[in-house]
Amino acid sequence: MATWRWFGRAAAMVVAVVLIAPLAFAQVQPRPGGELVFVTTEEPDTLDPQKTSAAVTGNIMRWLGDPLVTKDLSGNVIAGLAKSWTVSRDGLVWTFQLRENVKFHDGNPLTAQAVKGSIDRALAPETKSPVAGALFGPVASVTAEGALTVVIKLKESFSPFLDNLTDPRAIIVSPQAAQQLGDRFGRAPVGTGPFKFQEWRSGDRVILVRNPDYQWGPSYAHAGPPYVERLVLRIVPELAAQTAAFERGELTVTFPAVIPPTDVRRLQDTKKYTFFTFLRKGIANMMEFNVTKEPFTDVRVRRALAFAIEKKSILHIALEDLGEVAYGPLPSSIWGYWDGIKDYAPGYDPGQAKRLLAEAGWQPGPGGVLQKDGKPFTFQLFIVSNDLARKVAQIIQAQLRAYGIQMEIQPFEFGTLLAKLRAGEHQAETLGYTYTSPDIFFLWFHSSNVGTGLTFSHNKDPQLDKMIVASRTETSPQKRLEIYRDLQKYVVDKALWVPLYINTNYIAIQPNVQGTKVHPDGYLVVADMYLR
Amino acid sequence: MRAYLIRRLFLLVPTLFGVTLAVFLMLRLTPGDPVQIMLGEYGSKEQVERLRRELGLDQPLPMQYVKFIARAAHGDLGISIRSRTAVVTEIGDRLPATVTLTLAATALAAVVGISIGTVAATARRPLIDSAVMAFSLIGLSMPTFWSGLLLIFAFSLRLGWLPITESEGFRALILPAVTLAAPASAVLARITRSSVLEVLGQEFIRTARSKGLAHYAVVIRHALRNALIPVLTILGLQFGALLAGAVIVESVFARPGLGRLAVNAILSRDFPMAQGIVLVVGVMYVFVNATIDLVYGFLDPRIRYQ
Numbered sequence: 001m002a003t004w005r006w007f008g009r010a011a012a013m014v015v016a017v018v019l020i021a022p023l024a025f026a027q028v029q030p031r032p033g034g035e036l037v038f039v040t041t042e043e044p045d046t047l048d049p050q051k052t053s054a055a056v057t058g059n060i061m062r063w064l065g066d067p068l069v070t071k072d073l074s075g076n077v078i079a080g081l082a083k084s085w086t087v088s089r090d091g092l093v094w095t096f097q098l099r100e101n102v103k104f105h106d107g108n109p110l111t112a113q114a115v116k117g118s119i120d121r122a123l124a125p126e127t128k129s130p131v132a133g134a135l136f137g138p139v140a141s142v143t144a145e146g147a148l149t150v151v152i153k154l155k156e157s158f159s160p161f162l163d164n165l166t167d168p169r170a171i172i173v174s175p176q177a178a179q180q181l182g183d184r185f186g187r188a189p190v191g192t193g194p195f196k197f198q199e200w201r202s203g204d205r206v207i208l209v210r211n212p213d214y215q216w217g218p219s220y221a222h223a224g225p226p227y228v229e230r231l232v233l234r235i236v237p238e239l240a241a242q243t244a245a246f247e248r249g250e251l252t253v254t255f256p257a258v259i260p261p262t263d264v265r266r267l268q269d270t271k272k273y274t275f276f277t278f279l280r281k282g283i284a285n286m287m288e289f290n291v292t293k294e295p296f297t298d299v300r301v302r303r304a305l306a307f308a309i310e311k312k313s314i315l316h317i318a319l320e321d322l323g324e325v326a327y328g329p330l331p332s333s334i335w336g337y338w339d340g341i342k343d344y345a346p347g348y349d350p351g352q353a354k355r356l357l358a359e360a361g362w363q364p365g366p367g368g369v370l371q372k373d374g375k376p377f378t379f380q381l382f383i384v385s386n387d388l389a390r391k392v393a394q395i396i397q398a399q400l401r402a403y404g405i406q407m408e409i410q411p412f413e414f415g416t417l418l419a420k421l422r423a424g425e426h427q428a429e430t431l432g433y434t435y436t437s438p439d440i441f442f443l444w445f446h447s448s449n450v451g452t453g454l455t456f457s458h459n460k461d462p463q464l465d466k467m468i469v470a471s472r473t474e475t476s477p478q479k480r481l482e483i484y485r486d487l488q489k490y491v492v493d494k495a496l497w498v499p500l501y502i503n504t505n506y507i508a509i510q511p512n513v514q515g516t517k518v519h520p521d522g523y524l525v526v527a528d529m530y531l532r
Numbered sequence: 533m534r535a536y537l538i539r540r541l542f543l544l545v546p547t548l549f550g551v552t553l554a555v556f557l558m559l560r561l562t563p564g565d566p567v568q569i570m571l572g573e574y575g576s577k578e579q580v581e582r583l584r585r586e587l588g589l590d591q592p593l594p595m596q597y598v599k600f601i602a603r604a605a606h607g608d609l610g611i612s613i614r615s616r617t618a619v620v621t622e623i624g625d626r627l628p629a630t631v632t633l634t635l636a637a638t639a640l641a642a643v644v645g646i647s648i649g650t651v652a653a654t655a656r657r658p659l660i661d662s663a664v665m666a667f668s669l670i671g672l673s674m675p676t677f678w679s680g681l682l683l684i685f686a687f688s689l690r691l692g693w694l695p696i697t698e699s700e701g702f703r704a705l706i707l708p709a710v711t712l713a714a715p716a717s718a719v720l721a722r723i724t725r726s727s728v729l730e731v732l733g734q735e736f737i738r739t740a741r742s743k744g745l746a747h748y749a750v751v752i753r754h755a756l757r758n759a760l761i762p763v764l765t766i767l768g769l770q771f772g773a774l775l776a777g778a779v780i781v782e783s784v785f786a787r788p789g790l791g792r793l794a795v796n797a798i799l800s801r802d803f804p805m806a807q808g809i810v811l812v813v814g815v816m817y818v819f820v821n822a823t824i825d826l827v828y829g830f831l832d833p834r835i836r837y838q
Contacts, residue, residue, distance in 0.1 A: 042796075043792075043796060045614045045615050045616075045800075046614075046615050046616050046617070048616070051616050053570035053571065053572070053614075125582075125586065128583060128586040128587065128616075130567075130570045130571055130575070130579075130583060131571070134575075134576075134579060183611075183616060183617060183618075184617075186615065186616055186617065187617065201788065202622065202625040202626055202788055202793075203625075203626055203629070203787070203788025203789065203792055203793065204699050204786070204787075204788035234697055234786065235786065235788075236697050236786040237783045237786065237792060237795075238677075238783050238784045238785075238786070240681050240684075240784075241681070241684065241696055241697060241784055241785065241786060244681075244684050244685070244688065244689055244696050245696040245697045245786075247689060248688055248689060248692070248695075248696055250695065250696060250697050250698070251697075412563070413562075413563045413564045414564075414568075414569065415563065415564045415565045415568035415569055416563040416564065418568060418573060419568075422577075431573075433573070443574070452576060452577045452578075453576060453577075454573060454574075
């Protein structure tokens, strides 16, 4: 009987292989047509890339427009609307050669004059640009030299310049359309991208249609216009409704919305859908110490906490293991990451933690609480007021209690939290970041950003500053990698942060969609997607 | 009657003045700065200050309020901080969806609530009465974000009859309207029941019965008509609750209404937008209740206004 059953199964498998094989190996020609339905939790604020501050608008801008330069699937800067570029030795003068025969959606040609008009608009005070204006940095002037040559002069050297130009909010918009439409441009944007704007039904959906003239896409996507006819972005604020709508087939892709970990697990278990993942470009949650406040003025205490916290269970409880434990200030998804940090950084070691605490003078007192000079080891952890941050803080609280450390959790609304951290009112906080380049060392650790920027550790350390400045001025990539390696070691040595985890984002896609690629910057290469 | 109407309209002015002042103050007293929220953590101090100046948020509060009121008097509710479009336009885009949903839910709640309340009051078997009241208790206690999801699960995912996130057409209106109407119909059922019971105990009912009228004729022609006055009052108040409830239901069913616009405006501290929405909803609420006052007169000719 058992043999027969085995035989039957084997026979079925042979039949299945014979049936499926031709399908799998046949060269499937991408079929044009159809529509892809995306979903977002947050409604775009505006579709004017220069006036937006919403993350979702950035995603739409990748469909609607092209930046001067862009990044390939390995993160190298490659040609966008500019086919080549040069920079002067002092890093102040950037010259861009534009592609020929590029047209805006309104029919106007892309010229040097148009690029100038677009960038000038982003920088103009009357545009009141929240993000785009700052991306271009300290621009002194933009000039059109000839029909297709643009020269951007900077007031001072600005190392994130090229990287910032790849941001979707730095796309070139049609200055004529922007001028004609005025305030309505945000509801009828005109770019050069693979898709044209068609309609925005307030609170409901944004509809884009294929740009049939599109021949100037980045080298990592196929040449020519995109395959699908229409892109629809549905606005669905409720996470449970998003997943239900996806399961019912009302949505093609669960992107740019982020599905909660429990739904990811459940959808995976149905085995019906294709999944794509990308690691967050940043640390999702790190504990940071204010080195000017007791008890964290002592590096031994900070390091003790780095040894005391067990990160695996935090990742498990908070994210259902949909991510990675973090060791240093950079994730592997950002260029400059040093792989050796895994072994170099303090791992979970209660013995070492206790030894360091004792060395720093903290002895068990009444009720098991650590004491030093008659004072108990208590501190406040400032967090942003949301469920995930609170959950993680509670796990840390429970873990530290075992060492006799009393941690109080103090949640704040995000803006208020930033103000308090800038003012240095905290002893420690948990936060996360997302960024495209390792320049986060400057933003989060340089002493010039104490009190005004993101240096919430309030650490003023000339040696660290020197390394950071070197990382920004050094031009050899090999040497920069070495500097970033040293920076990662330094931040870990000084235990300014206890990096906790990095989340992996999951995108579920209906099985009839083919050709999907995920860009490491965390978006789908939509031009290559087609329906079977 | 006309004098009453005019007085009623005049009363609108202080009401709305109070409502806008309350919202203006509440929004500004809650922690959170629209500019900081827009710029996120990478916005530098200088950028924050520059944008705040450009948006006119650095002016003193009384000045901001006076400007808002002065403009509102001319029908201009300002420019949204978040979307940079005219508040009036955005509200105009969203209003029809919310009004449709609220009206559908009100009608549904009135029909269902009044019928089952009447049935409960006049049912001669206590079992029916208890069943109806238990049903209304469930309707009343279930939060809409939960009942909405249950309905989606049953009718959209399992049975596949109705869409989840579509927002146009009658089919798309069914689930949200049922979700929104459930608690209101429960309230109305309870009020109707007690009000009908009270009327049924009165002498003119005994007269009607003794002259040989059929049971249903007594209930519908005499009892219900007299019992409807308190029910109507509650219906007017429920209209406000339904507008508020639409916020949640619109989120669950992804309907493009005013409620979601309000939530976004509050979360991003979009002051002009939030103030504008409250003003519009306030006007609607006051008008609905004024209308209900007028309907009293038709139901009970003894009620007249000087």
